[in-house]
Amino acid sequence: GSGLTCNPETVTLQACANSLCSTLYTGAVSTVVRLEGQAVGTASFSGGSGSLLFSQPTGGTFSLDAVGTVPPAINNSRCQLGATSTSCGISFADSGLLLQVPNLLAGKLTPATISAVRKSDNALQCVPAFADVDRQVQFTSTYVDPAGGSESVLVNGSSVGSSASNITLHFDSNGTAPLQVRYDDAGLLNLSARYSDNGDEGLVLNGADQFVSKPYGLCLQTASTLSASTDCSDASCALFPGGIRAGDSFPLTIRAVGWESDNEPLTAAQLCSGNITTANFRLADIGLSSTV
Numbered sequence: 001g002s003g004l005t006c007n008p009e010t011v012t013l014q015a016c017a018n019s020l021c022s023t024l025y026t027g028a029v030s031t032v033v034r035l036e037g038q039a040v041g042t043a044s045f046s047g048g049s050g051s052l053l054f055s056q057p058t059g060g061t062f063s064l065d066a067v068g069t070v071p072p073a074i075n076n077s078r079c080q081l082g083a084t085s086t087s088c089g090i091s092f093a094d095s096g097l098l099l100q101v102p103n104l105l106a107g108k109l110t111p112a113t114i115s116a117v118r119k120s121d122n123a124l125q126c127v128p129a130f131a132d133v134d135r136q137v138q139f140t141s142t143y144v145d146p147a148g149g150s151e152s153v154l155v156n157g158s159s160v161g162s163s164a165s166n167i168t169l170h171f172d173s174n175g176t177a178p179l180q181v182r183y184d185d186a187g188l189l190n191l192s193a194r195y196s197d198n199g200d201e202g203l204v205l206n207g208a209d210q211f212v213s214k215p216y217g218l219c220l221q222t223a224s225t226l227s228a229s230t231d232c233s234d235a236s237c238a239l240f241p242g243g244i245r246a247g248d249s250f251p252l253t254i255r256a257v258g259w260e261s262d263n264e265p266l267t268a269a270q271l272c273s274g275n276i277t278t279a280n281f282r283l284a285d286i287g288l289s290s291t292v
Helices: none
Strands: 002-004 009-014 029-035 038-045 049-054 060-070 089-093 095-100 110-119 126-128 133-145 153-155 158-160 165-171 176-183 187-197 203-214 217-221 253-257
Touching: 002 095, 002 203, 009 029, 029 049, 038 049, 095 187, 110 165, 133 158, 153 187, 158 165
Parallel strands: 002 089, 095 203
Antiparallel strands: 009 049, 029 038, 029 060, 060 089, 095 110, 110 126, 110 176, 133 165, 133 187, 153 158, 153 176, 165 176, 187 203, 217 253
């Protein structure tokens, strides 16, 4: 719901097939995105969703909408900012915090950056707002998809949730401070930052970025096998736990798990031992195959 005049902003579009947008129209779609009634670009996509990158050179709050959709949309476009807000107003500031959080593996510390910037006087560029200083920045995080969870985002070792967490950062000569981000689950999240100091001429800087946290792999499990010490040498013995024989159905569980170590083999022996469970992972129609 906020952007910088010196940095392009991305808007994500979804073609909804029902009122809750729980089902998407997956055919080809084209629509014109407008900001305060002025077209900023045309988004063409298929598969249910797409995105558009655009710039806004002046500060203020502007109304966002989509028109001229092909095939025609039955209902008007609507907006969602964050997990719950339905406002279509997007604000652009001449200065702010530029958060850059890459997509990451669940459970693994990932480098990110935050920059305090302002619009340059003569070009649509970001220049440092302050340099070589320590500043206390407030961080918050919200769930986007799915809309809830039990894990918090970790920023430089501090737990960050819906309530503001104060973290002291050192900004270098370019107005940039390094971050270490970790999330022990899967999903799409929004990380927000805010700097406010009445002693610094009332300077207030805001920024946000969304990132995806994905599982490291999938743990496939059956019932445990017989121990090596069990004497099972004739045809009357059930070779598979539970008396299951060739041709019978057997239970199989699939568990999405997070990172434990780099280059960990994608085998049941490795992924099913010690890896955290990413409870928020969602994926339908996972394909299965087998090899003798």
